[in-house]
C-alpha cells in the first residue's frame with residue numbers, strides 16, 4: 001500500500017479526494033464573489049466621493065449611497081458629497097484628511113462587516129473557501145497550524161454574533177430612512193429609478209437579517225415548550241411559535257438572501273456613484 | 289446487456305488495495321446490487337453490510353466515488369456510462385473487512401449523553417405534548433444511524449478530534465433531548481465541554497450527506513450553539529441571570 005493512501009484507499013494530503021465532481025467550483029465562486037465585494041467596499045470608503053445625488057436642488061432629500069449611511073459627517077471637499085444639513089454631526093472635521101477613508105464610511109462599514117463575518121452562513125462559506133477546513137465535503141483540509149480547535153480558542157468571538165445582529169437591525173432603520181428620503185428631491189415628492197433601488201435595499205437586508213440564526217433563537221427557538229406559556233397564545237398558534245415559524249421561513253433562504261442582499265448593497269452604491277458622477281441619467285418624475 | 293467497471297477496496301485493518309470488477313448492469317440497479325453481483329459471481333468472500341435495501345436501516349453506508357452514500361439508495365445510472373464506480377469503506381471508522389467498518393465509537397458517544405428525564409406525569413397519569421412543541425424534535429427522530437454524517441464530518445474524519453467532539457449524529461440526539469418539552473435535564477455544561485459543540489465549524493457537510501435530509505446544522509447544531517451562548521458567552525444574559533437568579 002502506498003504511503004500516500006490510507007487504509008480503505010482514502011488518499012492522504014491536502015485537497016486530496018476521490019470525488020470526481022467539480023467540488024472546487026463552489027469555494028471558488030463564493031471566495032471570488034466575496035473578495036470582489038470587499039474590494040469594492042474598500043474602494044468606496046477610500047474614494048469617499050460620489051455618494052450623494054439630488055440633482056443639485058436645494059432642500060432636503062436625495063439618494064445616499066448605503067456605504068455612507070448613516071451619514072455622521074458631510075464632507076463638502078469631495079465631489080458629490082452630501083450637503084451639511086443631511087449629516088448628523090455637520091461637517092467632517094478639518095483635520096480628517098481627504099485622501100484618507102471617508103470618515104462616515106470608516107465609522108459605519110465595520111458594523112455590517114462584523115455582522116456578515118460572524119453570520120453562520122458566511123462562517124460556513126469562508127471556513128470552506130478561505131480557511132479550507134475543509135474546502136468541500138470529503139476533501140482533505142488545509143493543514144492546521146496546531147491542533148484543530150474549531151470555534152473555540154481563537155474563534156470564540158463568533159459567539160457574540162447576536163450583538164452584531166443588534167447593530168445590523170439599527171443600520172436597517174437608517175437605510176429605511178434613506179429609502180424614504182429618496183422619494184424627496186429638494187423637498188418635492190416624486191420617484192426615480194434610484195428611489196426604487198434604494199427601497200429594495202433595506203427590504204432585502206431585512207429579509208437577510210431577520211432570517212438570522214441568532215434571531216431565530218431569540219424569538220422562540222430558545223424555548224423547549226412554545227405552548228407552556230398560556231398567556232403567549234394568539235389564535236391557535238402561540239406567539240413565539242408563530243414568530244419562530246416566520247423566522248424559520250426566512251432562515252431556510254438565508255444563504256440566498258445573504259448573497260442577494262450583499263450584491264444589492266453593492267449595486268445601490270454603484271448606481272448612486274454613476275448618477276452622482278454624471279455617467280448615467282436617473283429616470284425620474286422630478287424632471288431634472 | 290451492458291457491462292461496466294467497478295473498483296472495490298478489498299482488505300482489512302492491516303491494509304488492502306482496490307480490485308477491479310466488470311459487472312453486468314440492468315436498468316434500475318443500485319450500487320449495492322452491483323456489490324452483491326460481485327459477491328455472487330466473482331468474489332464470494334467480499335464483506336459488505338446491508339439489511340433493508342430500502343434506505344431505512346443505515347447499514348450499507350460506504351463511499352461511492354469519494355462521497356459518503358447509502359449504497360442501496362445510490363443508482364448506478366447516476367454515473368456516466370463510461371465512468372468507473374469506486375466503492376470504499378467509511379474513512380472515519382476502523383476497517384473490519386472490505387466495505388465493513390466498526391462503528392462502535394458512535395454508540396459509545398451515545399452512552400455518554402444524559403438520557404431523557406421526563407417531568408412528573410399529569411394528574412390523570414398521562415404526559416401531554418402539543419404538536420407545535422414536538423415538530424422540531426420529530427425531524428431528528430428520522431435518523432437511521434447510518435453514520436454518514438459522522439463519516440464526512442472533518443472534525444472526526446480529518447482533524448482527529450474524536451476525543452473532543454461527539455459528532456453531528458449525536459448533536460441531533462442532544463438537540464432532540466434538549467428541545468423535548470417533557471425533559472427536565474440540563475445538558476448545556478456537557479454540551480460545551482465533553483460533547484464539544486465548539487469543535488463544529490458549521491461547514492455543513494453533515495447536512496449535505498444525510499440521506500434522511502435532516503437539517504442537522506441549521507436545526508440542531510446552531511440552535512444548540514446559541515443555547516451555549518446564552519449560558520456562557522452573552523454578557524447581558526449572564527448579568528440578567530445573576531440579578532434575577534433565573
Ligand code: SF4
Pocket residue numbers: 437440441442443455456487488489490491492493494495505509
Ligand atoms: S457542520 Fe459541524 S458537525 Fe457537521 S460536518 Fe461540519 S463540522 Fe461536522
Ligand code: SF4
Pocket residue numbers: 346430431432433434435436437438456457460497498499500501502504
Ligand atoms: S443524521 Fe442523517 S446522516 Fe447522520 S446518522 Fe442520522 S440519518 Fe445518517
Ligand code: FES
Pocket residue numbers: 115118119120121122161165208209211212213214215254
Ligand atoms: S446567522 Fe446569518 S445573519 Fe445571523
Ligand code: FES
Pocket residue numbers: 338339340341342343344345346347348349358359360361
Ligand atoms: S441496506 Fe438498509 S439502508 Fe441500505
